[in-house]
Amino acid sequence: MNQNKKIISAFRQDMELPAIVTKKADAAFAQILAEEQKETGKMKEKKKKSHKKKMPLWAKSAAAVAAVLLLVIGVCSTNPVLAARIPVLGRIFSMLGKTAEYPGDYQEYAQPLEEPGQVADEDAEAKTDTPAYSQTVDGVTVTLSEIYCNQESLSISMLVESSEPFADKIVKWQDGSRRLSLEAVTEFSFRPLPYVGDKELEGDFLDEKTFAGIWRIGLDGVLADESEVAKILEEAEAAGGEIPSTDEEIMQYIKKLPLPEEFTMEISLGKIVGDLAEVEPIDWGMSEEELAALPEEEFKELHSRIMEETGRDQYPNKAEYYWFEGPWHFTVPVTVNAADNHTVPVEDFNEAGVGLHSVTVTPFELSLEMEEAGRDCILIVFDAQGNYMEHGENTSVFPIADHDVSRITVCICDFEKWKGDIIAHRDQNDYLQYTWEHALYRKELELPVSK
Secondary structure (H helix, E strand, C coil): CCCCHHHHHHHCCCCCCCHHHHHHHHHHHHHHHHHHHHHCCCCCCCCCCCCCCCCCCCCCCHHHHHHHHHCCHHHHCCCHHHHHHCCCCCCHHHHHHHHCCCCCCHHHCCEECCCCCCCCCCCCCCCCCCCCCEEEECCEEEEEEEEEECCCEEEEEEEEEECCCCHHHECCCCCCCEEEEEEEEEEECCCCCCECCCCEEEEEEEECCEEEEEEEEEHHHHCEECHHHHHHHHHHHHHCCCCCCCHHHHHCCCEECCCCCEEEEEEEEEEEEEEECCCCCCCCCCCHHHHHHCCHHHHHHHHHHHHHHCCCCCCCCCCCEEEEEEEEEEEEEEECCCCCCEEEEEEEECCCCCEEEEEEECCCEEEEEEECCCCCEEEEEECCCCCECCCCCCCCEEECCCCCCCEEEEEEEEHHHHHHCHHHHCCCCCHHHHHHHHCCEEEEEECCCCC
């Protein structure tokens, strides 16, 4: 695979970086992540948007990842600035792409974020010692490194560097991942209202003070124009009238925005929050037996009082979270990379109106737009070999990973039927056949996949 020349210039300084160094660094980092996955049994428990707690995993010190930097110590000993930036800046996608929620070779599609006027030619000297898109607030430096935007999502790789160690303070989840939450408000140049969704920065620690991660923003939320809903709610509140309360009522006022080929995003990052590895225990002032014996109303009253007294009714709070206060502000130009993006119109529905509008395939995602026709449905998708595909955080978007999606089988099932019956066959050989037979809607599709 040919490396984009801009990637090298993003972290180039006064001396050339030997290719063998970056290759060894990537290999070492991949080995560390692979060992962590092995220790966690390669568990792939999906995240939920509800901030629901998961069982943390006590693992070895993340300082082991710093071994990557030892590979380049000989090269960097005469250049401290270069040593601090290699092999991280411009290579985060390369390091973390294979373990991302939507895994793949992002390095082939991503572009480095460069300061205006910075030289992109690898044969020319960089004009600045300041890392691209980097700001420091109270000893915490946030650096935006690379960006990739396709028709379905926008991903930014970044570093969070603290003057104080914090790796041991942040929990490692059951699937082996580390995450920080970005309390950010983002304004897109084509969107009427600010966007506050998609907060997770998923990655790992490079050393005890440095976190590298990928921030993925699903464009389905960004392209949903809720300005009419906001106007209706504001007018109803002012007039004391009724407001839309059901999903159907609200959805009729939401319009889908077109995605421009180029746009700008203004990022205002207020806080960076991590779940504590060791959460402070709650002192209920009584034994577990006494607590369990409390009437429901008394327990609710006690719970409310304890949460308020300990500050747990606030987010974030010191009992459960560790965080950095900003703000950090960035203005980022975005160009959509449509390479290997394909949208296939389907517009096929059954007699009840349930069916598919379209299917979009990118190098990393398979996205399906289904029509539920007022029912509560779930999408089940199988690849060309009949293997079940796990969905991502959005249940209509599926990581492609190692799946062959040149041909897919799509089943739309009644959610209650799936939950009560069909799901029991998920780990059995007849899952595809059983799902097909009990689906409300079913279809096989051939997709234009780039080889």
